[in-house]
Amino acid sequence: MDTSIRTLFRYRELRKTTINTYGLVYHWQGSNPDLKPLLLTAHQDVVPVEPLTVDTWLYPPFSGTWDGKWIWGRGSCDDKPGLIGSLTAIEKLLEKGFKPQRTIVLAFGIDEERGGIVGGTGIRDYLLSAYGPNAFALLIDEGGTLEAHSDGVIATPAVAEKGHFDLRMSISTPGGHSSVPPEHTSIGILAALIAELEANPFTPHLYRNEPYFTALQCQALVDPEMDDELRDLIGKARYSDKALADLEERLFRNPLSRALAGTTQATDIVHGGVKTNALPENAFAIVNHRIAGHSSVSTVKTHIAAVLLPIVKKFNLSLDAFGESLNGELSQKTSGHLKLSDAWGTALEPAPVTPWLKNPAYDLLAGTILNVVKTSARWNNPDIPVIVAPGTMTGNTDTRYYWNLTQNIFRYGHVSRFDKYNGAHTVNEAILADAFIDLIRFFTIVILNADESKIL
Numbered sequence: 001m002d003t004s005i006r007t008l009f010r011y012r013e014l015r016k017t018t019i020n021t022y023g024l025v026y027h028w029q030g031s032n033p034d035l036k037p038l039l040l041t042a043h044q045d046v047v048p049v050e051p052l053t054v055d056t057w058l059y060p061p062f063s064g065t066w067d068g069k070w071i072w073g074r075g076s077c078d079d080k081p082g083l084i085g086s087l088t089a090i091e092k093l094l095e096k097g098f099k100p101q102r103t104i105v106l107a108f109g110i111d112e113e114r115g116g117i118v119g120g121t122g123i124r125d126y127l128l129s130a131y132g133p134n135a136f137a138l139l140i141d142e143g144g145t146l147e148a149h150s151d152g153v154i155a156t157p158a159v160a161e162k163g164h165f166d167l168r169m170s171i172s173t174p175g176g177h178s179s180v181p182p183e184h185t186s187i188g189i190l191a192a193l194i195a196e197l198e199a200n201p202f203t204p205h206l207y208r209n210e211p212y213f214t215a216l217q218c219q220a221l222v223d224p225e226m227d228d229e230l231r232d233l234i235g236k237a238r239y240s241d242k243a244l245a246d247l248e249e250r251l252f253r254n255p256l257s258r259a260l261a262g263t264t265q266a267t268d269i270v271h272g273g274v275k276t277n278a279l280p281e282n283a284f285a286i287v288n289h290r291i292a293g294h295s296s297v298s299t300v301k302t303h304i305a306a307v308l309l310p311i312v313k314k315f316n317l318s319l320d321a322f323g324e325s326l327n328g329e330l331s332q333k334t335s336g337h338l339k340l341s342d343a344w345g346t347a348l349e350p351a352p353v354t355p356w357l358k359n360p361a362y363d364l365l366a367g368t369i370l371n372v373v374k375t376s377a378r379w380n381n382p383d384i385p386v387i388v389a390p391g392t393m394t395g396n397t398d399t400r401y402y403w404n405l406t407q408n409i410f411r412y413g414h415v416s417r418f419d420k421y422n423g424a425h426t427v428n429e430a431i432l433a434d435a436f437i438d439l440i441r442f443f444t445i446v447i448l449n450a451d452e453s454k455i456l
C-alpha cells in the first residue's frame with residue numbers, strides 16, 4: 001500500500017467536520033463515553049510575509065526547508081508546531097493501533113492572527129452545540145513556553161490571558177483656512193490627550209493569588225541567572241508586605257514585568273489632516289490596552305475618562321465618554337467634541353484563570369511536561385530538575401472564544417525561545433527540528449496520560 005493510501009485509511013478513523021469552509025474539527029471516538037474528551041486546538045493561518053523582506057530569508061518563507069537542523073518557513077513557530085505537532089502525534093498513535101478510551105477532539109482555527117472572528121467563533125459554536133458547555137476535560141492551545149537553564153528547566157503553561165481594549169479618541173473641531181488658525185487644532189488637542197494618557201499609565205501590582213506571583217516563586221527556585229538579592233526578596237514577599245512593595249519597585253523597572261503584572265497602554269494609530277492650508281476638522285487616535293487579570297474593561301474605561309477630563313475641560317470640549325456625557329453642562333460654546341469609544345467593538349475581559357492548585361488537570365499537564373523533559377534525548381538527563389509554573393499570556397489566542405468549553409484551558413507549546421531561530425512573525429522564522437520532535441512527544445504523552453488518567 002503506498003503512503004498516501006495508508007494515510008487516507010488512517011484519516012478515516014477520525015470524523016471530520018468543516019467549520020466555515022476551512023476550519024477543521026476531528027473527532028476520535030473513545031471507548032468509554034463517561035470520560036470527558038480531551039481537546040487540542042491550534043490555528044492553521046499565519047501572518048503574511050512582507051514582500052520587501054523575501055530576499056532576507058535564508059530559505060524561501062513557504063518552502064518548509066529542513067536544513068538538517070532547523071525547519072524554515074512562515075508559521076514554523078506560530079502555529080505549525082501546535083497544528084502539525086498534534087496531527088503527527090495522532091498519526092503515530094493510529095499507526096501503532098492505539099484505541100482511545102477517552103474521546104479526543106482536535107479543532108483548528110483559520111483566522112487567529114486577525115482575532116479568530118470567523119474560525120474561533122465558528123468552532124466555539126459548533127463545539128458548544130455538539131458537545132455542550134463544560135464538556136471537555138481539558139483544552140491545550142498555543143501559548144506558554146519552556147525555559148532551559150544550566151541547572152534545570154522551567155515550563156510555564158499559561159493559565160491566564162489578559163483582556164484587550166482598543167480605545168478610539170475622535171476629536172472634531174470647526175474647520176477653516178490655516179491662515180487664521182485657532183490656538184489649537186484638532187491634531188494639537190489630540191496630541192495633548194495622548195500625552196496625558198502616557199503621563200498617567202496604569203499602576204501595575206503584584207497580587208499573591210495571581211499566577212505571575214506563583215511563577216516568580218518557582219523561577220526563584222531554579223533560575224541560576226537570578227541574583228541572590230532578588231531571589232531573597234521574592235521569597236520574603238510571600239509574607240512581608242514591605243518585601244512585596246520592594247519587589248514591585250525592583251521588578252517594574254522591566255517592561256516585561258510591568259506587562260505581566262499590570263494593564264498596559266500603547267498609542268498605535270493616529271490619523272488626521274489632509275492639507276496644509278485646511279484646518280483638520282477631525283483627528284483620531286487608537287490606543288491599545290492589554291488588561292491585567294485583576295482589572296476589567298470597565299475599570300480601564302473609567303480610568304481613561306478620569307485621566308482625560310481635565311484636558312477636556314482645559315480645551316472646553318464636549319465629551320461623549322463611551323456613550324455618557326461626563327463633563328456636565330458647558331456654559332459657553334464648546335470649541336470641539338471628543339468621543340471616546342471601543343475602536344472595533346472587540347473589548348475582551350481578562351480570561352477566567354484556570355486553577356493551578358489542587359487541580360487534577362493541571363497536575364496531569366505538569367506531570368506530562370516533567371516526563372517529556374526527563375525522557376528527552378535533548379537533555380539526556382533523567383535527573384534534570386523540572387519546575388512547572390503557571391504562566392500568563394500578554395496576548396490573546398483563539399481560546400478567547402473557548403471559555404465555556406472547559407474550566408481547564410492551558411496555553412502551552414513545549415518549545416523554548418532558543419528553539420526558535422528568529423522568533424515568530426518575522427523574517428527567518430525557523431524551529432529546531434529536535435525541539436519539534438519533543439513537541440510531538442509532548443502531544444503523544446499528554447494524550448496517553450489523559451487516556452489512562454482516573455483523576456480527570
Ligand SMILES: [Zn+2]
Nearest residue numbers: 078079112142
Ligand atoms: Zn499563534
